[in-house]
Amino acid sequence: MNADPADTRYPHLDLADLIAGATGQAIGDRAREHLASCEHCRSEAARWNLVADGVRGLAAAAPETAQPARPRRTGRRVPPGPWRRAVLVAGSAAAALVLLAGVGEVSGLVHVHLSGPGTSGSATSGPGTGTALTAVTGCARLEQADGTLEQVNGAILVIKTASGQRVTVTTTATTFVSTSGALLGDITDGASVMVRGSRSGGAIDAAIVTVGQPFSAVNPPGFVPVRGTVSDVSTAGFTLVTSSGTRIPVTTSGGTLVVVPHASLGQLPAGAAIFAVGHAGPDGTLSARAVAAIRQLPRGNPHLFVRLKNCSPASIGSVLAFGG
Amino acid sequence: MNDPHGDAGAATFTAGPDGDRDDAGLVRRIGQGDEDAMAAFYREHGRVVLAQVLLVAGERAGAEEIVQDTMLAVWRGAASFRGESSVRSWVIAIARRQTRDRLRGRRLRVVGDAFLADQPGSGPGPEATALDRAELAEVMVGIRALAAPHRELLGLVFGSGLSLPEVAGVLEIPVGTVKSRLAAARTALSRILNEKGHDR
Numbered sequence: 143m144n145a146d147p148a149d150t151r152y153p154h155l156d157l158a159d160l161i162a163g164a165t166g167q168a169i170g171d172r173a174r175e176h177l178a179s180c181e182h183c184r185s186e187a188a189r190w191n192l193v194a195d196g197v198r199g200l201a202a203a204a205p206e207t208a209q210p211a212r213p214r215r216t217g218r219r220v221p222p223g224p225w226r227r228a229v230l231v232a233g234s235a236a237a238a239l240v241l242l243a244g245v246g247e248v249s250g251l252v253h254v255h256l257s258g259p260g261t262s263g264s265a266t267s268g269p270g271t272g273t274a275l276t277a278v279t280g281c282a283r284l285e286q287a288d289g290t291l292e293q294v295n296g297a298i299l300v301i302k303t304a305s306g307q308r309v310t311v312t313t314t315a316t317t318f319v320s321t322s323g324a325l326l327g328d329i330t331d332g333a334s335v336m337v338r339g340s341r342s343g344g345a346i347d348a349a350i351v352t353v354g355q356p357f358s359a360v361n362p363p364g365f366v367p368v369r370g371t372v373s374d375v376s377t378a379g380f381t382l383v384t385s386s387g388t389r390i391p392v393t394t395s396g397g398t399l400v401v402v403p404h405a406s407l408g409q410l411p412a413g414a415a416i417f418a419v420g421h422a423g424p425d426g427t428l429s430a431r432a433v434a435a436i437r438q439l440p441r442g443n444p445h446l447f448v449r450l451k452n453c454s455p456a457s458i459g460s461v462l463a464f465g466g
Numbered sequence: 467m468n469d470p471h472g473d474a475g476a477a478t479f480t481a482g483p484d485g486d487r488d489d490a491g492l493v494r495r496i497g498q499g500d501e502d503a504m505a506a507f508y509r510e511h512g513r514v515v516l517a518q519v520l521l522v523a524g525e526r527a528g529a530e531e532i533v534q535d536t537m538l539a540v541w542r543g544a545a546s547f548r549g550e551s552s553v554r555s556w557v558i559a560i561a562r563r564q565t566r567d568r569l570r571g572r573r574l575r576v577v578g579d580a581f582l583a584d585q586p587g588s589g590p591g592p593e594a595t596a597l598d599r600a601e602l603a604e605v606m607v608g609i610r611a612l613a614a615p616h617r618e619l620l621g622l623v624f625g626s627g628l629s630l631p632e633v634a635g636v637l638e639i640p641v642g643t644v645k646s647r648l649a650a651a652r653t654a655l656s657r658i659l660n661e662k663g664h665d666r
Contacts (some may be wrong), residue, residue: 157645189597196605197624201517283601
């Protein structure tokens with residue numbers, strides 16, 4: 143952490159933290175928490191991520207080293223050949239839970255239509271062939287991948303698409319990771335939440351509960367957000383205690399969407415519906431700037447939108463809206 | 467061969483987790499003449515070394531020759547590797563020397579510390595804005611247009627898998643200087659993007 147020369151009251155991440163994030167190294171909990179709440183640092187992190195992606199993009203464009211010529215000079219020993227580069231293996235399997243990826247009509251919009259298990263996908267490429275990345279409408283260099291989360295291995299995710307293709311998604315400490323669904327279990331006593339719902343007498347019938355650091359983007363029209371701390375959790379709901387001490391009864395149901403906007407990769411279980419947005423990497427991989435998992439689909443026919451302001455990596459994840 | 471830094475006081479490295487221990491084992495086997503280990507070493511490090519060399523040399527055929535010479539130096543010098551640095555920083559330091567020797571005749575542009583340490587402003591000025599609005603492909607083109615020392619530094623930090631202290635060791639400069647040069651490299655990149663009109 144470092145002090146902002148312009149305002150020493152608010153410490154910002156120092157360059158080492160930002161570089162660690164851009165290179166996929168672990169950063170401390172304090173730095174992570176700061177990043178989640180500091181727009182300045184998120185922007186800085188996004189800029190360094192872009193620089194890092196540029197370097198990695200150049201490296202990916204470097205010629206293969208598969209068959210180097212033997213050394214022209216003799217040493218005491220001659221290195222063997224051929225030296226082959228490892229090949230990313232694409233797998234094949236049928237998808238159990240499918241995300242039908244559509245394309246929004248608004249520039250810079252990712253639109254994912256969520257469907258339940260057993261639905262067949264619309265992708266046409268066969269298992270393990272072609273690319274499973276889809277261009278983000280309005281953002282020439284951004285790609286998306288969506289499907290089912292097959293595994294999490296450190297900072298790497300494997301997404302199996304509707305067509306059975308596997309996409310390797312790399313993340314860094316600054317990748318925006320969110321998870322959502324009918325996750326009432328994530329609402330616990332003492333949690334800081336933002337509740338959006340319709341008023342019912344003196345209570346709120348919760349449509350969306352955002353857990354943790356507020357995420358301004360989860361703001362569909364028609365709901366007034368109320369922020370507070372959770373108390374007295376039960377199967378029927380909880381009590382929201384506002385900063386002024388007002389206690390508001392909140393009712394929840396299976397249709398209540400719970401959003402954890404700043405989640406860790408460890409909160410993304412295999413089998414979750416998931417989509418990722420970022421830059422295409424080598425061998426069909428995706429260097430993700432934003433990852434969103436839907437661990438449990440809410441009722442209805444939901445759609446998920448992510449608007450990318452100016453298509454800038456700094457803005458990815460800045461807006462997330464959920465509607466029917 | 468085992469001291470890529472030439473400056474014992476610059477930085478001290480310790481072997482990292484399992485990957486480094488495996489690498490050290492590979493180098494030990496290479497030192498014993500194990501050709502399979504050499505092949506494995508090339509698989510592990512060849513592409514990263516080539517990408518780094520290419521970033522500095524800027525020309526494919528020459529870069530491949532430098533990598534060949536680097537691997538030859540690894541083959542010859544593995545027996546003297548003492549494990550005082552990570553294998554990755556060791557091989558990259560070798561590659562750096564090979565690159566420097568090869569390019570000596572081409573007279574790389576020498577850039578002074580005053581230029582390299584040019585600090586960017588702290589606020590999101592037009593240079594930050596330029597980076598915010600740039601696309602990846604444009605950034606890649608911009609990186610190619612940077613001065614060789616900036617390209618080299620960005621490659622070491624973001625492409626080689628080295629930590630900042632390890633980069634400092636390879637470049638034989640303090641970590642603080644690595645940071646200031648990183649900031650300067652980003653500023654230079656932003657200026658290049660600015661020239662392409664991304665500050666609007």
